[in-house]
Amino acid sequence: MNEAGSEKAPLLDEEFLARCAKLVLFSRTVIQGRVRGEKRSRRRGISTEFADHKDYTPGDDLRHLDWNIFGRLEKLFIKLFEEEEERNVFLLLDASASMQIGEPNKWRHARQIAAALGAIALSSGDRVHLRVFDEKMRPFYPALRGARSVLRLIDTLEKLPPGKGTSLGRSLRAHAAACPPGSIQILISDLLDPQGFEDALRQVPGSRGDSWLVHLLAGSEIEPQLQGDLRLVDSELQQHVDVTLTRSVLNAYRRAVEEFRQDLRNHCQRFRIQPLEVSTAVPFDQVILEWMRQKRWLT
Amino acid sequence: MDASEAVADMIFGAPQYLIWALLIPLLLLLWFLKIRRQPQTVGSTLLWARALEDERVRSPFQRLVKNLLLLFQLLTLILLILALLRPEWGSISDTSRxxxxxxxxxxxxxxxxxxxxxxxxxxxxxxxxxxxxxxxxxxxxxxxxxxxxxxxxxxxxxxxxxxxxxxxxxxxxxxxxxxxxxxxxxxxxxxxxxxxxxxxxxxxxxxxxxxxxxxxxxxxxxxxxxxxxxxxxxxxxxxxxxxxxSSNVGITAFAARREFSEEGDLKVLLELRNTGDDFVEGVLELSGDGEVLEDPVSRTLEAGERWLQTFSTRAGDIRELAVEWKPVEGDSLPIDNRAWLSLKRLRPLRVLLVGDENLILENALSVIDNLKVERLSFEDVDLETLSRDYDVAIWDRNVPEVLPQGTGHLIFDAVPAPFWTEVPEEVEQPAIVRWAADDPLLRFSSMAPLDRRILKTRPLPRGKGTRALVEVREGALISRFASDGLRGIVVSFDILDSSWPLSPSFPLFFTAALRDLGRQESGVNSGIRSGDLIQARPGGLVEKLYHQFPNGTIKVESLNKDGLLRWRAGDDLGVHQFRSSSEASTDEATSAGDFSLEVPVNLLSLEESRIExxxxxxxxxxxxxxxxxxxxxARREYWPWLLGLGLLALLAEWLIYHRR
CATH class of the missing domain: 3.40.50.410 (von Willebrand factor, type A domain)
Structure with a gap:
């Protein structure tokens, strides 16, 4: 894990990838894909799992006639099967400048989580869409499919250039327009947007599928180790705040963090988004293998 | 200058250090220019801005706290500068008071x-x-x-x-x-x-x-x-x-004298006073050389009571006589409950009786203790060796024309020259006008038995160097004379012509006269008080004396160049012994040439015993x-206080800075 934690090390090692291959993203909703797959879809079609019958009409595939019913009722019925389709998993990765800050670094942590979730999704046959945004949504990467695409995904994430400002709402509106219903949307962000996160969350509602939020903050953002008279410079806006770090100011900051998180929880509940608060102080593999399984995001 | 006119004002002992006050504006300048904040990049200032806003709302005095640091820094600086100025306050005159x-x-x-x-x-x-x-x-x-x-x-x-x-x-x-x-x-x-x-x-x-x-x-x-x-x-x-x-009983007097009686040869007199407001019960104990001499006397003294107590005892070879009052419940001042005397063995008095046989005088001399008596006829007396061989000469009815010096003379029915040159006229059965009761010879005797009981006498007139001890209208029946080394007592009548020998006053007078004329000490040293000075000349080649304190410690006392010991009694009550030999000596050894002196140091003070x-x-x-x-x-300098306060202010500033 130490090796994986350093900036130059690969985001994921082989051992971890092997463990990811045994996991599956757990969706509460039935998905619809373009091809018949292993996942359930509400669309009834030709698949292995029986769903219903319909009256035969000319042109129907005679291979799906239910001869048993014909023997009993002498009527022609066609067997309808629940069509197994591949799921769309959207990895929405915040690459703004605020994600480049923190100790341990938020940006690497975020990419590791995204890589792990993507690898799990690809290993279980899902189609993975990587969406990276900062001030705006960057051009979409092609959707990836199949376990063979895992390394490609990781390679893409490792080479991702960091961004500058943040515009969560604007960026995710672009995503929402292209996101089919029933998808799993996994937003990985610190949500530190001066314009707020409400508009952003509104774009990824759980009503359209499964919406997960990995709210990532650096350990130094949750429990700052700063002291003295400082000029705090905003990494995105280039604005600053002069602060004398007294005990009471630090307490006020801790209260502000907690209020921010509580506000976020309230909005997640409102938009049916499942939040997971993650600190970079916690190793990402612990987040994947323990926390997400405890939240039943992974099985 | 009257102390009441003292001027109370403040001055600065070192006003030149006021220049350090320039540091105050400098501090203010630094304060306002100071804070060069360290830039620190954070992901977002969003939460910090909220925290500061919250802090502003919650702690409206935060700004004051920040300024409190400035206030404490200013206070420190001002106090230190004030300390440098050395302010003084108070009365100038009190400073010199x-x-x-x-x-x-x-x-x-x-x-x-x-x-x-x-x-x-x-x-x-x-x-x-x-x-x-x-x-x-x-x-x-x-x-x-x-x-x-x-x-x-x-x-x-x-x-x-x-x-x-x-x-x-x-x-x-x-x-x-x-x-x-x-x-x-x-x-x-x-x-x-x-x-x-x-x-x-x-x-x-x-x-x-x-x-x-x-x-x-x-x-x-x-x-x-x-x-x-x-x-x-x-x-x-x-x-x-x-x-x-205020509760106290103390021994206020302790004395003894040689007095020969059936009970013994020493009469001890004590006075105790209860100076408190309550009665006190106790026991009085007399001891000699550490041994109890007489039965202890129990007594309850009422408030303010004065108690006189006498003991008659045999002194024997006792050298230290002590008395102690032992109160049953104790009292507030223990040191006045004890007193000491020292006794010295008397040397025999050498007496020469000159004259014909006189049974009265011879019998009287025979009952007096510690005498060495010889009798010679008037013609056999060698006047040149008289003073060497005898302490007292008793002249019965005859007296030489020139009395030798150096010896005491007790003269009966004769007129010694040169004090009286003429023989007075004879008087029969004279009436006594007065007697000198204050004289040591007559202190314990009444001369009343002589009144009109003397058949005939020749009263001596007053003269230079004489003193009448018993007077009749015509002159003195008993006189003292002393001049140019001559001293004596004249009884100007024949005791056989009177009933005096039958009176108790006669042996008392006779004994006292012999001891007075023989200049024999009583042998009782009643001692001194703390602070008194004594002088003693050991004589011989003695250069130092061993001084033994009452508690037994020994200190060497040097004599001065005249061979004189001068010692002032300190605070150690009891008997101090000075001796020329380092070992304690006996009387025999003393007579062999060693010097020994016992000095009791007592309190014996009614004023000190009255402790209220x-x-x-x-x-x-x-x-x-x-x-x-x-x-x-008085004018005092306050810079140490200001310095201390300045340091305290600095400490407070440091604490506030680090607790923010």
Missing amino acids: LNVILIDRSASMNSIEPDGRTRFQLVKDRALQRIGDIEGERGVLIAFGAKSEALTPVTMDMSLLKREIGKLKPGSGETRFEEAMELALSFVRQDELIPTAGDGDGETEGELLSNQPDARIILISDGVVPEWKGDPIEVPVISEIVGES PRPGLNLGAASANPGGFSWGE
Whole structure:
């Protein structure tokens, strides 16, 4: 894990990838894909799992006639099967400048989580869409499919250039327009947007599928180790705040963090988004293998 | 300058350091220009901005706290600059005021107070309190008791006075207050010559004090001091009276004399006084050389009672006689419950009886102890060797024309020249007009039996060098004479012509006359008191004496160049022995050439035994109670306090800075 934690090390090692291959993203909703797959879809079609019958009409595939019913009722019925389709998993990765800050670094942590979730999704046959945004949504990467695409995904994430400002709402509106219903949307962000996160969350509602939020903050953002008279410079806006770090100011900051998180929880509940608060102080593999399984995001 | 006119104002001892006040605007400038904040990049200032806003709402005094640092820094700086300026406050005259502190360490200071402490401890505590009050002024410490002693020079260093007070112990002697007050006044008078403290501008520096010295005397005592009878005291005397205890029985007199009776050869006289307000029960015990001599006497003394007690005992070879009062429940002053005498074995008195056979005189001489008597006829007397061989010559009816010097002469019915040159006329059965009862010869005798009981006599007239002891209208029946080395007593009648030999007064007179003329000591040394000086000349080649204290310790005392021992009794009550040999000697050894002297040191003071504090000291118009005086008004420097406060302010600033 130490090796994986350093900036130059690969985001994921082989051992971890092997463990990811045994996991599956757990969706509460039935998905619809373009091809018949292993996942359930509400669309009834030709698949292995029986769903219903319909009256035969000319042109129907005679291979799906239910001869048993014909023997009993002498009527022609066609067997309808629940069509197994591949799921769309959207990895929405915040690459703004605020994600480049923190100790341990938020940006690497975020990419590791995204890589792990993507690898799990690809290993279980899902189609993975990587969406990276900062001030705006960057051009979409092609959707990836199949376990063979895992390394490609990781390679893409490792080479991702960091961004500058943040515009969560604007960026995710672009995503929402292209996101089919029933998808799993996994937003990985610190949500530190001066314009707020409400508009952003509104774009990824759980009503359209499964919406997960990995709210990532650096350990130094949750429990700052700063002291003295400082000029705090905003990494995105280039604005600053002069602060004398007294005990009471630090307490006020801790209260502000907690209020921010509580506000976020309230909005997640409102938009049916499942939040997971993650600190970079916690190793990402612990987040994947323990926390997400405890939240039943992974099985 | 009168102390009441003292000017109380503030001055700065080092105003030149005011230049450091420039640091104040500099500090303010630095404060406002100061904060160069360290830039620190954070992901977002969003939460910090919220926190600061929240902090502003929650802690509206945060700005004040920030400014509090400035206030404390300013306060520190101002206090340090003020300390540099050396501010002084108070009366200039008080700075030079002399406080003469008189501490009573007389015997009554050994009294034990109800809280278990000695009265002297109370005196010391009060003295330390007063020394604290006069900080910044000048002081001198005098302890007085049997002797008065200045323990310090005049100083502003009050720690010196405190140290000396710490070393002080109560004494065992009487209060010699007059001596102490004279010593105190001598300091006051010397102080008149001391120039006042100048204010540094050169105009008043060196100015002498006026005739009224700026001084005061602080007397700390239990009030058991004699009335001041000296000149009016020209400075205030502040009397601090301490103590509460009053219950005490003390031995106030202890004497003995050789008196030959059936009970013994020593008569001991004691006086005890109950000076308290309650009766006291106890036992009186007489001992000699550590052995109880007589049965102890139990007695209850009522409040204020004076008890005279006599013992008749056989002295024998006893050298130290001690008496002790043992109260059943104890009393407040133990040191006056014991007293000591020393006894010396008498040398035999050599007496020559000159004249024809006289049974009366011979019988009288035979019953007197410790005499060595010879009788010669008038013609056989060798006048040239008389003084060498005899202490007393008794001339019966005849007296030589020229009496030899160096011997005492007791003359019966004769007229010695040159004091009387003519034989007076004869008188029959004279009436006695008066007798000198104060003379040692007649102190215990009544001459009334002689009144008109003398058949005939030739009363001697008064003359130069004579004194009439028993007088009749025509002259003296018994006279003393003393001049040019001659001394004697004349009885101007024939005792056989009177009934005097049948009277008890005759042997008393006869014995006393022989011892008086023989200059024989009583052999009883009633001793001295603490503080008294004795002198003794051991003689021979003695250069030093071994001084054994009552507690057994031995110290070597050197004699002065005249071979004289001068020793002033200290606070060790009891019998002190001085001897030329390092080993204790007996009488025999002493007679063989060794010198030995026993000196009892006693308290025996009614004034000291009367321990009840007496607040009403009569010291003249200048005396007053402590409450009537101002304390602590002397000019004092405050820079140490300011420095301390400055450092405290700095500490507070540091704490606030680090607790923010």
